Amino acid sequence: MSKIDHAMHQLQSLEMLANEDRWMNRLHPSVKLFITIFYIVFVVSFSKYQLAGLLAMAIYPAALFIIGELSFKDALHRLRIVLPVVCMVGIINPFLDRNVAITLFGIGISGGVLSMLSLMVKGVLAVLASYLLIATTSIEKICYALRQAHVPKILVSEVLLIYRYLTVLLSEARRVVTAYSLRAPGQKGIAVNAWGSLAGQMLLRSMDRAERVYQSMCLRGFRGEFYPAHQGKMRGTDWLWFLFWTLLLVALRYGNVTELIGKLFV
Amino acid sequence: MHMADALVSPAVAGTLYACSAAAAGYSIYKVKQEDDPRKIPVMGVMGAFVFAAQMINFTIPGTGSSGHLCGGMMLSAILGPHAGFLTMIGVLLIQCLFFADGGLLALGCNVWNMAFYGCFLGAFLFWKPLVKNGADKKRITIASILGCVLTLQLGALSVSLETLASGITELPFATFAAAMQPIHLAIGLVEGLITAAVLCFVYEARPELLWGVSAGAKQTGKLSLKKTLVILGIAALFTGGVLSQFASNLPDGLEWSMGKVAGTDELEAEGAIYEKAAELQESTAVLPDYALKNSDSAAGTTVSGLIGAIIVVLFCVGASYAFRFFRKSSRKRSGTGA
Numbered sequence: 001m002s003k004i005d006h007a008m009h010q011l012q013s014l015e016m017l018a019n020e021d022r023w024m025n026r027l028h029p030s031v032k033l034f035i036t037i038f039y040i041v042f043v044v045s046f047s048k049y050q051l052a053g054l055l056a057m058a059i060y061p062a063a064l065f066i067i068g069e070l071s072f073k074d075a076l077h078r079l080r081i082v083l084p085v086v087c088m089v090g091i092i093n094p095f096l097d098r099n100v101a102i103t104l105f106g107i108g109i110s111g112g113v114l115s116m117l118s119l120m121v122k123g124v125l126a127v128l129a130s131y132l133l134i135a136t137t138s139i140e141k142i143c144y145a146l147r148q149a150h151v152p153k154i155l156v157s158e159v160l161l162i163y164r165y166l167t168v169l170l171s172e173a174r175r176v177v178t179a180y181s182l183r184a185p186g187q188k189g190i191a192v193n194a195w196g197s198l199a200g201q202m203l204l205r206s207m208d209r210a211e212r213v214y215q216s217m218c219l220r221g222f223r224g225e226f227y228p229a230h231q232g233k234m235r236g237t238d239w240l241w242f243l244f245w246t247l248l249l250v251a252l253r254y255g256n257v258t259e260l261i262g263k264l265f266v
Numbered sequence: 267m268h269m270a271d272a273l274v275s276p277a278v279a280g281t282l283y284a285c286s287a288a289a290a291g292y293s294i295y296k297v298k299q300e301d302d303p304r305k306i307p308v309m310g311v312m313g314a315f316v317f318a319a320q321m322i323n324f325t326i327p328g329t330g331s332s333g334h335l336c337g338g339m340m341l342s343a344i345l346g347p348h349a350g351f352l353t354m355i356g357v358l359l360i361q362c363l364f365f366a367d368g369g370l371l372a373l374g375c376n377v378w379n380m381a382f383y384g385c386f387l388g389a390f391l392f393w394k395p396l397v398k399n400g401a402d403k404k405r406i407t408i409a410s411i412l413g414c415v416l417t418l419q420l421g422a423l424s425v426s427l428e429t430l431a432s433g434i435t436e437l438p439f440a441t442f443a444a445a446m447q448p449i450h451l452a453i454g455l456v457e458g459l460i461t462a463a464v465l466c467f468v469y470e471a472r473p474e475l476l477w478g479v480s481a482g483a484k485q486t487g488k489l490s491l492k493k494t495l496v497i498l499g500i501a502a503l504f505t506g507g508v509l510s511q512f513a514s515n516l517p518d519g520l521e522w523s524m525g526k527v528a529g530t531d532e533l534e535a536e537g538a539i540y541e542k543a544a545e546l547q548e549s550t551a552v553l554p555d556y557a558l559k560n561s562d563s564a565a566g567t568t569v570s571g572l573i574g575a576i577i578v579v580l581f582c583v584g585a586s587y588a589f590r591f592f593r594k595s596s597r598k599r600s601g602t603g604a
Contacts, residue, residue, distance in 0.1 A: 010364060014364055040370055043271075045275070052572045054575075055576065058575075059582035059583075062582055062586065063582050078366035089429065092435065092436060112436060115436070126371065158352055159359055160310075161307060161356075162353070162356045164314075166317055169315055172318065173322060190323065195324050195464070200464045200471065202319060203315060203344075207308070210304075210312065213310075217307060218303075252578070258572075
């Protein structure tokens with residue numbers, strides 16, 4: 001599958017997931033956005049040696065995958081971009097930090113290994129949290145939540161418009177690349193003599209499209225403002241969800257819960 | 267160059283969010299001042315164009331690899347730096363949400379590293395001065411290449427600095443920067459050439475679409491090919507050679523200056539007042555050195571802690587299945603009742 005096909009497939013599958021009528025999808029977008037950011041902040045705030053605390057933070061994605069009835073396999077696919085970068089940065093730690101930090105079942109584990117593992121866990125948890133947000137919340141709802149959080153109108157409109165025209169322009173890019181590859185079989189990319197004209201033609205067509213988009217928006221009453229659909233007020237369930245996760249995450253971050261539970265068994 | 271959430275600490279992420287928000291606030295003010303209602307749809311379509319165009323692989327002659335378009339520089343040259351910057355924010359947010367390219371928390375860093383340098387520095391330092399008195403292909407090429415090289419070099423340097431400030435790697439700054447800068451110099455040159463090719467095409471076909479190019483102005487003093495090559499060579503040498511030297515010889519400016527002044531890399535303070543201040547800092551810190559309070563391990567990770575974490579996760583998984591089961595059965599009951 002080409003890069004463009006893959007991007008289009010990913011956009012389509014996430015949109016379908018977000019538009020399903022499931023319990024998680026019906027939660028208020030502001031709550032989901034807030035908890036996601038709150039969760040990621042807490043995850044990355046753990047020190048590089050606090051692996052135990054970090055592992056306990058896995059309860060959030062674990063619970064949401066189950067409650068939201070989402071496939072973990074689909075989410076794993078997203079890790080292919082993040083994990084190599086994170087591993088590349090962290091892989092050097094075991095060589096530079098060799099002091100034994102803990103002894104686990106008689107085996108000494110160095111601080112470098114702990115910091116490398118915690119970096120990887122942080123990377124995975126943060127990616128899973130943002131996947132859970134976008135897989136249960138459509139971009140329109142996220143934009144509504146951003147407006148509720150007083151993000152400027154112009155930025156929110158921008159995001160919505162880019163998203164709307166993304167599929168259109170990706171289809172166009174696919175047609176252009178297919179047409180080019182049919183005329184230049186066996187060639188891997190776009191040859192240097194066509195660099196300017198190929199993307200340049202696409203750009204000129206995009207500008208003309210933007211003009212037509214503007215005219216049709218004006219005909220439908222556009223006066224410089226773009227309103228994301230209203231998502232209603234927060235219900236009791238939303239507040240409960242918000243309070244439950246906020247308190248649980250705070251307890252896990254500052255309450256040393258894992259240590260206390262572990263001591264009951266060791 | 268997209269940074270993942272795991273590579274930044276909350277403090278670094280927050281600082282860069284604040285810097286990017288300030289630049290975005292100023293850009294919004296400038297775009298509003300322009301008072302052009304068609305700007306918003308144009309920005310939206312151009313954002314989608316940059317996204318789609320970055321998916322196209324441009325073959326680099328003589329190598330087996332390919333390069334992509336430089337989004338920041340391209341958007342600035344068409345929309346202007348302010349609208350271009352806002353459009354790049356939209357592109358980066360969508361990349362982060364839908365493609366896991368960069369993290370939500372690291373979005374501020376990514377906006378700064380990729381959008382700010384490309385849109386503002388590239389546009390104001392190179393594009394505007396070079397094309398304001400009339401453009402030609404050479405000027406556009408020089409501005410694009412210099413803009414892209416500077417964007418990528420500063421972006422890569424910022425990634426190293428942000429990772430260092432976040433304290434997540436044991437890798438010394440000098441080594442990290444020395445690995446990042448040369449590779450991004452090559453990428454910058456290629457991206458600059460691709461962007462230049464596209465912008466030159468636009469200049470020939472529809473010059474009025476380019477930002478900052480005065481249509482009526484006469485070209486003053488054409489640049490010869492020799493001069494062009496000399497300027498490009500000096501710029502490449504400066505960014506590659508001088509910046510890499512800076513990275514490898516001066517690993518940490520603060521330590522260097524402290525070493526010069528105090529004869530030691532780290533300052534040590536003694537005395538009752540310092541001890542009191544340290545105690546006060548310890549008791550008031552929200553995340554005291556990012557370590558767990560009351561932990562019996564200096565590392566913050568113990569066997570009981572690890573076992574406890576596994577138990578908590580297993581319990582939560584069980585509880586979530588139970589929640590889902592009860593929800594489904596209550597939904598079934600209500601469905602039957604209706």
